[in-house]
Amino acid sequence: MLNVASIVTRVADVVATVARWVIGLCLFALLAAVATQIFGRHVLHSTPSWTEVFASLMMTWLSFIGAAYAVRLDENMAIAVIPEALSGWARTILLVIIGIVGMIFGYLLLDASIEQLSLLGSSTIIGLGISTQWLYLSAPIAAGLMLLFLAERMLLALVTRDGPATKNEVSL
Amino acid sequence: EKDIVFAHVFAANSLEQETAEVFAKKVAEFSKGELKVTVFPASQLGGWNQIATQQRSGAVHVTIISTSALGSFSPLATVDVWPFIFETREQFDKAYASEDGKAFFKAIEAESGYRVLAPTYKGFRNVYLRHDADDLKGQKIRVPGLPIVLRSFEAWGASPTPMDMAEIYTAMQQGVVDGIEIEAQTALSSGMGDVTKTVLMTKHMMPNYAFIFYGAWLDELPEAERVALEQASAEASKYFADKIAIAEAQALEAFKPKGANIKEVDLNAMKSQVSGLDKEFPDQYGWVKRLQAAAGMN
Amino acid sequence: MIPFGIFIVTLIIGVPTFIVIGITAFAAIGRLPHSVLIDQMTAALNNFPLIALPLFLLMGNLMTYGGITRSLVSFTNLFLGRIRGGLSLGAIGSATFFSTISGSAAADTSALGAVLIPAMKEDGYHPGYAGALIAAAGTLGSIIPPSILLVLYGVQTGTSIRGLFMAGVVPGITAALGMMGVALWTAFRRNYPKYPSPTAHEAVKATVGAIPVLLLPLIILVGIISGFFTITESAGVAVLYALLLIVAKGRFKFEAIANIFMKSGIETAAVTIVIAASAALAWPLTRSQVPLHAANFILEHLSNPVLILFVVNLLLLFLGMFLAPAAALIIVTPLLTPLGAALDVDPLQLGLMIVFNLNLGLIVPPIGESLFITARIAGTSYVTQVKECLPFVAVNLIVLMLVTYWPPMTTAFPALVGY
Numbered sequence: 001m002l003n004v005a006s007i008v009t010r011v012a013d014v015v016a017t018v019a020r021w022v023i024g025l026c027l028f029a030l031l032a033a034v035a036t037q038i039f040g041r042h043v044l045h046s047t048p049s050w051t052e053v054f055a056s057l058m059m060t061w062l063s064f065i066g067a068a069y070a071v072r073l074d075e076n077m078a079i080a081v082i083p084e085a086l087s088g089w090a091r092t093i094l095l096v097i098i099g100i101v102g103m104i105f106g107y108l109l110l111d112a113s114i115e116q117l118s119l120l121g122s123s124t125i126i127g128l129g130i131s132t133q134w135l136y137l138s139a140p141i142a143a144g145l146m147l148l149f150l151a152e153r154m155l156l157a158l159v160t161r162d163g164p165a166t167k168n169e170v171s172l
Numbered sequence: 173e174k175d176i177v178f179a180h181v182f183a184a185n186s187l188e189q190e191t192a193e194v195f196a197k198k199v200a201e202f203s204k205g206e207l208k209v210t211v212f213p214a215s216q217l218g219g220w221n222q223i224a225t226q227q228r229s230g231a232v233h234v235t236i237i238s239t240s241a242l243g244s245f246s247p248l249a250t251v252d253v254w255p256f257i258f259e260t261r262e263q264f265d266k267a268y269a270s271e272d273g274k275a276f277f278k279a280i281e282a283e284s285g286y287r288v289l290a291p292t293y294k295g296f297r298n299v300y301l302r303h304d305a306d307d308l309k310g311q312k313i314r315v316p317g318l319p320i321v322l323r324s325f326e327a328w329g330a331s332p333t334p335m336d337m338a339e340i341y342t343a344m345q346q347g348v349v350d351g352i353e354i355e356a357q358t359a360l361s362s363g364m365g366d367v368t369k370t371v372l373m374t375k376h377m378m379p380n381y382a383f384i385f386y387g388a389w390l391d392e393l394p395e396a397e398r399v400a401l402e403q404a405s406a407e408a409s410k411y412f413a414d415k416i417a418i419a420e421a422q423a424l425e426a427f428k429p430k431g432a433n434i435k436e437v438d439l440n441a442m443k444s445q446v447s448g449l450d451k452e453f454p455d456q457y458g459w460v461k462r463l464q465a466a467a468g469m470n
Numbered sequence: 471m472i473p474f475g476i477f478i479v480t481l482i483i484g485v486p487t488f489i490v491i492g493i494t495a496f497a498a499i500g501r502l503p504h505s506v507l508i509d510q511m512t513a514a515l516n517n518f519p520l521i522a523l524p525l526f527l528l529m530g531n532l533m534t535y536g537g538i539t540r541s542l543v544s545f546t547n548l549f550l551g552r553i554r555g556g557l558s559l560g561a562i563g564s565a566t567f568f569s570t571i572s573g574s575a576a577a578d579t580s581a582l583g584a585v586l587i588p589a590m591k592e593d594g595y596h597p598g599y600a601g602a603l604i605a606a607a608g609t610l611g612s613i614i615p616p617s618i619l620l621v622l623y624g625v626q627t628g629t630s631i632r633g634l635f636m637a638g639v640v641p642g643i644t645a646a647l648g649m650m651g652v653a654l655w656t657a658f659r660r661n662y663p664k665y666p667s668p669t670a671h672e673a674v675k676a677t678v679g680a681i682p683v684l685l686l687p688l689i690i691l692v693g694i695i696s697g698f699f700t701i702t703e704s705a706g707v708a709v710l711y712a713l714l715l716i717v718a719k720g721r722f723k724f725e726a727i728a729n730i731f732m733k734s735g736i737e738t739a740a741v742t743i744v745i746a747a748s749a750a751l752a753w754p755l756t757r758s759q760v761p762l763h764a765a766n767f768i769l770e771h772l773s774n775p776v777l778i779l780f781v782v783n784l785l786l787l788f789l790g791m792f793l794a795p796a797a798a799l800i801i802v803t804p805l806l807t808p809l810g811a812a813l814d815v816d817p818l819q820l821g822l823m824i825v826f827n828l829n830l831g832l833i834v835p836p837i838g839e840s841l842f843i844t845a846r847i848a849g850t851s852y853v854t855q856v857k858e859c860l861p862f863v864a865v866n867l868i869v870l871m872l873v874t875y876w877p878p879m880t881t882a883f884p885a886l887v888g889y
């Protein structure tokens with residue numbers, strides 16, 4: 001079990017690093033789009049038609065990927081009164097149950113978003129000229145990340161018994 | 173009894189909602205109670221893009237909207253927003269009732285999968301400005317982000333500005349945009365009466381409303397049910413068509429007591445300014461020509 | 471009933487909130503296409519006005535990193551320092567002022583929280599209290615004009631938007647004053663700091679030090695009032711300004727700045743994913759017509775208008791607890807408009823009642839979205855935020871009762887200016 005856990009953790013580490021950069025870049029791109037929009041309207045006297053659409057697209061990716069990333073660090077909002085009150089095996093069992101609920105959701109999300117993607121093959125995002133699938137692709141990717149990170153957390157909970165160390169604030 | 177879901181994006185006390193209710197009544201009547209329509213107004217089940225996707229999955233069955241809303245599925249559908257495509261309502265009615273009109277909707281369905289039924293006139297689009305002006309030159313105008321509309325307003329010397337409808341009211345109030353181009357009824361219901369000083373009667377666009385279904389879903393229905401829906405669309409469309417002229421005039425009239433000047437503009441000059449669009453959008457222009465010919469124009 | 475059970479159980483055992491709401495939505499949609507829920511979530515996120523949230527959070531994190539907010543504390547205390555809890559009064563005042571330019575509670579809360587929560591913490595306020603106060607004051611963003619929620623109501627019902635804006639003024643100011651009362655009371659009870667009169671030298675030093683921070687609201691204000699940019703765009707300008715200050719201070723380091731972008735993105739996602747999940751849950755709820763049946767039930771079985779309005783408020787509060795205000799508003803407005811007409815309630819009053827009530831859901835458990843935002847900024851647990859916010863919720867409930875049962879509260883001011 002220890003071995004499996006360490007392999008999963010190593011994979012998750014790499015994936016999480018990529019995800020973090022994607023999140024940062026999304027926010028940067030969003031900012032750049034807003035700046036371009038103001039610049040275009042006042043300096044070039046023509047508002048680019050892609051900026052608003054593009055900023056919203058970045059907002060969507062940022063939210064889905066960010067939420068999945070936060071699953072790994074247990075940084076999503078939750079009412080953690082009971083998990084914090086428990087310790088030892090009771091806490092491990094509860095963490096595993098929470099993990100299972102999360103994985104059920106992750107699976108439903110993945111399944112539904114693949115269905116959604118299949119409905120939108122022929123549609124394009126007006127203003128960007130790319131397939132609407134680019135918008136909805138953020139959901140299944142987030143679902144996949146969630147499943148990976150939840151598996152990692154559950155394994156760690158079982159191995160270390162007290163659950164993974166939480167609240168790994170992004171370092172500053 | 174089978175459930176039919178009718179979702180649309182217009183207010184719960186709008187003429188569009190009344191029309192949806194007429195549709196529901198007619199469907200019950202024509203299907204002898206076999207089909208039961210439930211109407212969800214005011215974007216309760218999602219905005220237009222959500223409704224369209226939900227039609228593909230079968231969660232929603234029918235809506236009422238302009239064909240240009242199908243623009244992300246079919247570039248042809250944006251022929252609807254071509255500047256000055258028709259000059260009178262008679263031309264509009266004649267064109268869409270013709271064989272070319274029907275061929276046009278077939279072409280849209282071939283590209284997008286959506287069936288467009290019973291199109292109806294829904295009013296001219298004019299420009300509502302927050303200050304006093306005589307033309308569009310140099311004005312920042314909020315427009316839908318469709319390429320044809322963007323290019324038209326650039327040709328008229330304006331600065332077209334795509335913007336979320338949720339931000340329009342404050343954007344108009346604060347002057348982030350100088351104006352918005354829209355139908356009179358929608359202008360009024362979006363609160364433009366409070367912030368409009370000038371209505372420029374540009375009459376630059378004459379979009380349609382239509383009953384839109386997903387073709388594959390409609391074709392899977394038993395013949396009798398499909399016919400009931402088609403007939404109900406036609407009847408409801410007639411109901412809307414009878415009321416719209418008065419509603420449009422009343423909405424425009426409502427701007428006057430609020431202090432707006434209604435100004436005529438040189439339409440011929442505007443028309444010649446957009447004459448270059450045909451080369452930029454040859455596919456759409458082909459259909460514009462056919463529809464105009466069918467309307468007896470040229 | 472089963473979806474509701476799933477909601478309660480998963481929430482209590484500590485499942486992340488967006489998963490709680492999301493899995494409830496999947497349970498509630500049953501055999502209808504699941505893809506609808508993805509569509510609803512994505513549509514809620516793919517929304518331009520929402521981008522003010524990450525940008526304001528980013529601005530706050532950049533300013534904290536640059537050490538720019540610290541000077542704000544001494545400057546504010548220059549004026550309000552002699553009053554016990556002066557900084558907290560200043561915070562509510564700033565929120566009220568910012569509400570007159572911002573149209574949403576999320577923008578208000580993130581913009582102010584990012585700057586003022588660290589400032590209050592530094593001045594010795596309980597972090598949970600600092601966060602709760604900003605979350606509560608931030609709700610004014612949707613009540614004091616302009617307001618995206620009131621625009622949404624106006625468009626959905628054809629009610630005059632300017633009339634609605636005017637109707638929001640008195641309830642908004644009343645709520646602000648009430649919250650200031652709570653702040654004063656808390657400051658005395660907890661003995662929050664109070665400063666002696668500053669010397670001239672101290673005053674000059676504090677003012678000069680605060681100039682870079684004070685320029686920021688000035689730039690935003692002038693930019694918006696002159697129509698140079700929208701409030702959403704102003705969030706972007708605020709970020710660029712904060713970056714400029716960091717460069718000027720010689721503190722620009724690529725790795726640190728990149729980390730701030732990532733951190734701000736993750737903070738944003740933790741909130742927006744809850745809003746998205748709530749939009750997903752709204753769909754099966756609407757489709758099942760449960761809210762419609764509830765509205766009809768009330769009209770059929772109750773006859774006393776006072777009681778009807780009370781029950782309507784309870785149902786709205788209940789809905790607001792679980793859904794984001796905009797998602798809930800879209801469901802209930804078409805249902806309550808005929809009910810309001812039957813009771814002869816002025817559309818302006820009804821609009822304020824609905825918006826004020828649903829907006830309160832931002833600071834009410836179990837899903838208080840604004841408290842999520844401020845818990846993150848303050849670095850406290852969500853439960854602490856909920857507890858610290860209760861006195862502010864109480865004040866808002868009193869204002870809600872006034873809005874509901876005393877028509878002049880909402881109609882007198884609009885009537886004065888011709889509505």
Ligand code: NA
Binds near residue numbers: 613
């Ligand atoms: Na406001």
Ligand code: NA
Binds near residue numbers: 794795831
């Ligand atoms: Na809520």
